[in-house]
Amino acid sequence: MPVKIKFAAPAVFRGSLGRKLLLGAGLAVAACFVLFACVFGFYYFKYSRIVDQRLEKPLFAATAKIYAAPSELRPGQKFSAHYIAQELRTAGYTVQGEGKASPMGTFSEGPESLTVHPGPQSFHAPDGATITFDKGAISEITGDQGQQLAAYELEPLLITDLSDQNRSKRRLVTYDEIPHNLVNAVVAIEDRRFFTHGGVDYIRLLGAARNDLSHKHTYMEGGSTLTMQLARGFFLTPAKRFKRKFLEIVITFQLEHRFTKPKIFEMYANQVPLGQRGSFSINGFGEAAKAYFGKDVRQLTLPESALLAGLIQSPSRLNPLRHPERAMTRRNLVLDSMVEIGAITKDQAEQAKASPLNVVPGAVDAGEAPYFVDLVREQLAQRLGGDEYNQQGLRIYTSLDPQLQAEASAAVEESMKNVDRQVEALHARRVKAGDDSPIIYPQVALVALNPHTGQVLALVGGRNYGASQFNHAVSHRPTGSIFKPFVYAAAFNTSLAGSQLTNSSGASATFTPVTILNDEETTFTFAGGQTYSPHNFKDEYRGAVTAREALMHSLNNATISLAEMVGYNNVASLARDAGIKSARGTPAMAIGSYDATPLEMSGAYTVFADNGVKIDPWMLASVRNPNGDVMNDYTPITKPVLDPRAAYLTLSLMQNVLNGGTGSVVRSMGFTAPAAGKTGTSHDAWFAGFTSNLLCIVWVGNDDYSDIKIEGAHAAAPIWADFMKRAVALPQYSDTKDFVPPPGIVQVRLDKATNLLADAACPDNGYYAAFLDGTQPTDTCDHANGDQRNLFQRIFGLGEKPSTPAQVPITQTAPALQPTQPATQQTLATAQTQPAPQQEQPKKKHGFFAKLFGKKDDTKQQNPPPPQ
Numbered sequence: 116m117p118v119k120i121k122f123a124a125p126a127v128f129r130g131s132l133g134r135k136l137l138l139g140a141g142l143a144v145a146a147c148f149v150l151f152a153c154v155f156g157f158y159y160f161k162y163s164r165i166v167d168q169r170l171e172k173p174l175f176a177a178t179a180k181i182y183a184a185p186s187e188l189r190p191g192q193k194f195s196a197h198y199i200a201q202e203l204r205t206a207g208y209t210v211q212g213e214g215k216a217s218p219m220g221t222f223s224e225g226p227e228s229l230t231v232h233p234g235p236q237s238f239h240a241p242d243g244a245t246i247t248f249d250k251g252a253i254s255e256i257t258g259d260q261g262q263q264l265a266a267y268e269l270e271p272l273l274i275t276d277l278s279d280q281n282r283s284k285r286r287l288v289t290y291d292e293i294p295h296n297l298v299n300a301v302v303a304i305e306d307r308r309f310f311t312h313g314g315v316d317y318i319r320l321l322g323a324a325r326n327d328l329s330h331k332h333t334y335m336e337g338g339s340t341l342t343m344q345l346a347r348g349f350f351l352t353p354a355k356r357f358k359r360k361f362l363e364i365v366i367t368f369q370l371e372h373r374f375t376k377p378k379i380f381e382m383y384a385n386q387v388p389l390g391q392r393g394s395f396s397i398n399g400f401g402e403a404a405k406a407y408f409g410k411d412v413r414q415l416t417l418p419e420s421a422l423l424a425g426l427i428q429s430p431s432r433l434n435p436l437r438h439p440e441r442a443m444t445r446r447n448l449v450l451d452s453m454v455e456i457g458a459i460t461k462d463q464a465e466q467a468k469a470s471p472l473n474v475v476p477g478a479v480d481a482g483e484a485p486y487f488v489d490l491v492r493e494q495l496a497q498r499l500g501g502d503e504y505n506q507q508g509l510r511i512y513t514s515l516d517p518q519l520q521a522e523a524s525a526a527v528e529e530s531m532k533n534v535d536r537q538v539e540a541l542h543a544r545r546v547k548a549g550d551d552s553p554i555i556y557p558q559v560a561l562v563a564l565n566p567h568t569g570q571v572l573a574l575v576g577g578r579n580y581g582a583s584q585f586n587h588a589v590s591h592r593p594t595g596s597i598f599k600p601f602v603y604a605a606a607f608n609t610s611l612a613g614s615q616l617t618n619s620s621g622a623s624a625t626f627t628p629v630t631i632l633n634d635e636e637t638t639f640t641f642a643g644g645q646t647y648s649p650h651n652f653k654d655e656y657r658g659a660v661t662a663r664e665a666l667m668h669s670l671n672n673a674t675i676s677l678a679e680m681v682g683y684n685n686v687a688s689l690a691r692d693a694g695i696k697s698a699r700g701t702p703a704m705a706i707g708s709y710d711a712t713p714l715e716m717s718g719a720y721t722v723f724a725d726n727g728v729k730i731d732p733w734m735l736a737s738v739r740n741p742n743g744d745v746m747n748d749y750t751p752i753t754k755p756v757l758d759p760r761a762a763y764l765t766l767s768l769m770q771n772v773l774n775g776g777t778g779s780v781v782r783s784m785g786f787t788a789p790a791a792g793k794t795g796t797s798h799d800a801w802f803a804g805f806t807s808n809l810l811c812i813v814w815v816g817n818d819d820y821s822d823i824k825i826e827g828a829h830a831a832a833p834i835w836a837d838f839m840k841r842a843v844a845l846p847q848y849s850d851t852k853d854f855v856p857p858p859g860i861v862q863v864r865l866d867k868a869t870n871l872l873a874d875a876a877c878p879d880n881g882y883y884a885a886f887l888d889g890t891q892p893t894d895t896c897d898h899a900n901g902d903q904r905n906l907f908q909r910i911f912g913l914g915e916k917p918s919t920p921a922q923v924p925i926t927q928t929a930p931a932l933q934p935t936q937p938a939t940q941q942t943l944a945t946a947q948t949q950p951a952p953q954q955e956q957p958k959k960k961h962g963f964f965a966k967l968f969g970k971k972d973d974t975k976q977q978n979p980p981p982p983q
Contacts, residue, residue, distance in 0.1 A: 174349070175287055175385055177508030177741070179277045179495070181488055183515045184570065184736065185238065185268035192846040193252045196229045199269070203231065205411055206270035218743075219270060231269070236743035238271050238512060271512055275483040276402075277492060277505050286401030288412050290381040296417045297400060298380065299458035300424035304449045306341045307456055309380070314342045314371035315364055342367045345383045389423065390430035392581070395485075397430075405483075407435060409475040417459065418467040421449040422474075435474045443472060484520045486576030486586045487513075491734050498747070499738070509746070512737040514570040518845055523561050523573035526838035531559055531578060534815060534830050541824055557823050557830075559815050560587035561838065562717040564732050566724035566810040569751045571734045574714075585818075591710040592816055594695070595795030595827065596669045596777075597803040598707035600723060600765050601693065602678045603666055605686040606630075607761035611887065616680040626677075628663040628768060628884045629870040629892070634673035639702040641683060647702040649675060652796070652826075661870060663884060666768045667776035669794060671706045678705035692756040693719040693729050707797060716803060717812045723766050723791070724805045726857060727757035759857040760887060766791045766854055767862075767885040769804075777828050778802065784836040788843050788851040792835070798822045800830035807852040809842055811835055861888045866896035 186202065188194065200222060207219035211232060220234035230245045244267045247255040256264040276286055302309050339347070346366035370379060388396060389403040397406050403423050404412040415423070425445035426433050435442035450464040459467075491513055495504055535556055542554040556578075563573040576586035606616060606626040616630070617623040624630070634657045638648045651671050657664070665673035678686050683700035690698035695716070697709040711719070714732055721730045731752040738747040769791035772778040777794040781804070792804020799816030800823055813831040816823055823830065842848045856862065864881045866873040873881035876897035 174382060175285065177506060179505050179507070179509040179511050181274045181277060181491060182238070182271040182510060182512045183274050183517045184513065184572075185271045186516075187266050187268050187847065188246060188253055188256060189266045190253050190255055194248075194846065195251060196224055196227070196246070196248050199229055199246065200224060202269055202272070204414075206272055208234075208270065231267075233270070238737075238739075238743070239268060272517060274513070274515060274517065275405075275488060277488070277511075283396040283398050284402050284406075285385060285397075285399040286405060286412070287385050288381070288399070288401040290377040290384075292413050293381070293384055293400065294413065294415050294420055296459075297384075297412070297415055297420035297423065299453055299456070300420045300449050301341070301380075301384075301427070303452035303456050303458060304424050305344075305427055307452075309341050310376050312340065314367040315340060339363065340367070341383050342370055342379055345379060345386060346370060348386045348388075387427055388430060389426050390434055407474045416467075416470075417463065418446065418450070418470045419473065421453070421467065422446040422472060425449045435472050439472055439474075446472075484515055484517075484574065485580040485584075486588060487515055487520070487571070487574040487734065489576075489584065489586060490574070490589065494735055495738075498735070508741040510739040510741065510743065511735070512739070514564075514572060514734050514736060515574075516572040516847070519563060519842060519848070520573040522841035522845070523563060523575050523838055526834060526841055527559055527561055527575050527578070530834040530837045531815075533833060534559075534825065537825050537829065538823075555817050555819065555821060557815050557817050558583075558587050559813070559834070560590070560713045561811065561813050561834065562588050562713045562732070563809060563811045563838070563842070564717050564721075565808065566721050566805050567730075567808075569718065569721060569730035569732050569753075571714075571717075571732050572809070587814065587816075588714050589712045591697075591712055592799050592814060593710050593797040594707040594716060595797035595799065595801050596671075596707055597716060597793045597795035597801045597812075597827075598690070598695070598698075598709075599666060599669065599674050599705065600769055600793055601690045601695070601719075602674050602681065602686050602705050603662060603768055604723070604757055604761055604765040605681045605689045606662070606677055607764045607887075608689065608758055609681055609685065610890075611758045611761055616677075625887075625890055626662070627886055627890050628661065628764070629865065630662045631659050632662055632665050632670075632673040633676050634658060634660050634665060634670045637672050637676065639675055639679060641679075641700075641702055647675075649702065649706060663768055663771060663882075666793075667771040669772075669777045669796075675702045675705045678702065689756065690719070692754070693722045694731070695719050707795060713812045713814045716801075717810060720803050720805060720810055720812065722757050723762050723769065724810050725762075726759040727755055727762035729754045729756045760859050763854070763856050763860055764885055764887065767856075769793055770854075771882075773804070777826075778804070778832055780828050780832050781836040781839075784833060784840070786836045786840050786843075788839070789853045790839070790851075791854070792832075794827035794832055796827045800825055800827040802827050802831035802835040804835055804839075806839070806843070806848075807854060808850070809839070809848050811838060811842075813838075856885060859888050860885050861891055862886075863891050865892065869896045871896045 188199070203220070203222050207217055208222050208231075209215070209217040211221040211223040211230075216234065218234045218236040220237050221232045223230045223232075227249065228245055228247045230243060232243045233239050233241050235241075243259050244264060245257050246253055246267065247257070256267045258264050273286075276284060343363045346363050346369075349366075374382070385399040385401065387400070388398055389400070390397045390406070392406050397403050400423055401412045403426070404410055404415055404419075407423070408415065408419055422435060422442060422445075425442065425448065426435075428445070432438065433442050433445050447468050450459070450467050453459045454461055454464045491511060492505075495511065538554065538556060545552065558577055559575065560577070561573070561575040562571065564571045574588050576588040577583050609616065610626045615623040616626050634651070636648075636650070636654075636656055638646050640646050649671050652669070656672065657668070657670060660668075660670065660673055662673075662677065664670070665677070679702065683702065683704060685700075687698040687700040687704055690704070695709065695711045697711060698704050699709060701708075703709075718730065718732045721728065733749065733751050735749045737745060737749065739745050770789075772794065773781050773790055773792050778792050781790070781792065788806050790804055790806045792802060795801030795803065798820060799814060801815075802813045804811060813835045815825070815827075815830040815834070843851060862883055862885050864873045864883050865871060866877040867880045867882060868878065871892045872895045874895045874897065877895070
């Protein structure tokens with residue numbers, strides 16, 4: 116039977132006094148409720164207007180997107196269909212027939228082929244292509260109409276979004292692009308009831324308040340829901356106060372009222388801070404996927420998704436690069452949470468826990484080419500005006516090759532360890548000698564470009580972008596001896612113009628690689644009586660040397676003596692035309708006392724690598740609107756500044772620098788491709804060089820302009836060699852070729868002792884040299900003394916024995932020679948060659964009949980290989 120239970124009111128509430136107290140308490144509660152409702156209503160409507168104003172603009176700035184240069188495919192390259200398909204996916208292409216077609220384009224795969232269909236927003240014209248593969252390489256490329264194609268360019272890949280004014284980076288993603296595993300991971304660890312609550316999880320909120328009041332802080336769980344975190348991130352300061360928490364709730368209700376749960380999650384996924392890489396803050400899962408894993412967010416695996424979700428709590432404390440153990444512990448906790456909500460199975464979690472973190476060190480600094488991007492930003496501001504362009508979502512297509520950029524960054528990072536060891540050894544010696552000055556670790560810059568187009572393919576502006584954003588690739592520094600080739604080029608140019616070099620004594624002759632120069636300690640007089648007394652490295656002088664030797668061994672005084680004969684102003688004029696704007700007509704100019712930037716020097720060296728044509732280095736290719744429509748296209752600026760023959764003759768001298776001169780460390784490190792270059796040492800260390808398809812400048816020096824005290828051959832050249840070895844291993848740079856001389860150039864093999872034509876009678880120590888046709892020697896080394904009698908005549912004393920002619924270097928009186936006249940022994944060997952004192956070596960023996968009849972073996976002069 117039912118039982119009635121009566122509750123007696125407490126004694127204090129019995130009677131009239133009790134009823135009054137109860138009534139008063141009720142009125143107080145009602146008053147508090149009304150007050151709270153009024154305050155809440157006030158702030159609700161106040162922040163309703165604030166939210167409206169904020170939502171009138173895009174939630175996230177539509178910053179410009181920076182794209183790399185398109186990759187070029189050619190038959191014979193070792194690429195697989197899978198690799199190219201992955202590149203297309205990364206570029207935003209979708210598989211044809213699978214869901215909605217991407218506006219960037221689609222592709223389809225066959226058993227041994229892949230067909231590309233560019234879309235309306237593609238960088239390229241709508242023409243597609245079919246790429247056929249055989250044995251791991253591209254065998255054929257055909258166009259849409261079945262025509263054979265020599266090459267085909269893929270869609271340019273996104274490098275990065277430009278950072279905003281706060282140096283934050285984000286890659287916007289839509290909810291549909293976010294992997295389900297990532298959604299589940301975030302919900303499991305941050306807000307399990309996200310898809311069911313109205314914006315505020317009151318149970319978690321009360322728990323967090325209790326912890327705050329008791330000063331018990333935990334890293335396990337906070338009180339804010341995803342919507343509350345979004346409200347705080349968009350509208351409020353991070354200060355932890357009761358008022359802020361109250362306003363969070365107010366704005367949360369606004370957001371929940373206006374947006375669906377997927378849209379709220381999408382906004383959260385693009386806003387959430389996820390760490391710091393270098394000087395940039397990483398915001399959103401799109402940017403974090405690229406920064407930590409080097410991939411698109413859509414490609415994230417389960418353990419990678421769990422790691423990113425775990426970072427939300429404390430991105431700095433859980434940074435997987437600095438604290439991998441903490442990051443892994445947190446990731447595994449996220450995986451367990453996903454099991455608890457039924458998002459994954461226990462077996463899936465255990466399998467994911469067994470995988471390593473797989474983070475990519477230096478993804479932002481290396482892969483995103485921050486120094487390069489900074490220069491692009493500056494050029495955009497100059498050409499488009501102000502910073503407004505970075506709010507329009509423009510697509511910026513650039514010259515960068517991401518693969519080569521990664522190799523450049525790796526080569527710099529690895530090779531600078533060797534430079535540091537040398538710096539530390541020098542510092543240890545100074546300390547031992549009583550010098551307690553602090554150690555200074557030098558900075559570095561590397562610029563690589565296509566020598567025939569000026570396209571800047573890779574650029575490193577410093578050791579660590581996070582530590583210093585100062586871009587040394589555009590810092591003016593004295594060029595040192597990498598300037599010297601311009602002296603020799605000016606000399607060749609002068610000869611080609613029909614002029615002859617004349618020294619202070621009045622002697623004149625046409626300049627060739629075997630012109631004798633004076634390498635002695637000299638005081639040079641210029642500009643109205645000013646004097647300049649340079650020194651060679653280690654104060655070592657070689658006396659009379661050929662021009663070839665002078666550049667090969669980077670002899671200062673010999674080079675200045677040549678500049679004096681050419682005319683200092685003529686050399687300076689050529690250098691300025693090549694882009695070295697600071698050059699002035701003084702003796703010091705000849706050995707690189709005037710400054711230029713590494714980027715400027717890369718442009719200047721295109722003169723030698725591209726047949727005398729100066730090409731300005733460029734980084735901007737095209738600017739397009741968000742739909743892919745062209746707004747501006749940019750073309751390279753070119754200017755012929757040097758006769759192609761003079762350019763090649765200088766190049767041939769620079770080949771000797773690598774093959775036996777100051778740059779021989781490049782060969783000793785295993786770089787064997789045909790190349791030309793020049794070391795440079797001032798207070799800084801330089802190396803400039805190029806192959807048939809890649810030009811690279813390396814600079815190493817101290818920010819305070821103090822002397823690095825390491826030669827270019829030991830600091831910069833090894834970096835160059837390491838980078839170029841990496842470069843030629845890439846398919847697009849592997850097809851290096853010999854340098855091709857232009858018409859009017861001949862190559863001959865000369866004897867080292869006499870600098871005359873080498874034949875079978877000469878010691879086997881000859882070398883090849885390039886000459887302007889008509890200026891090469893015609894006499895052979897065994898006729899150096901003018902005795903042209905055969906052995907029979909010599910044995911029996913028959914015939915007239917000529918007197919030995921004096922061999923007069925160009926620094927003495929010599930007969931003139933026009934470049935179009937055929938060279939003779941008297942005009943060339945006498946006027947331009949003087950054998951350097953060398954230890955006599957045995958000559959190679961002739962056959963008996965050759966000796967008897969005075970014949971010589973000329974077979975070695977037929978089809979000589981390229982100059983060494």
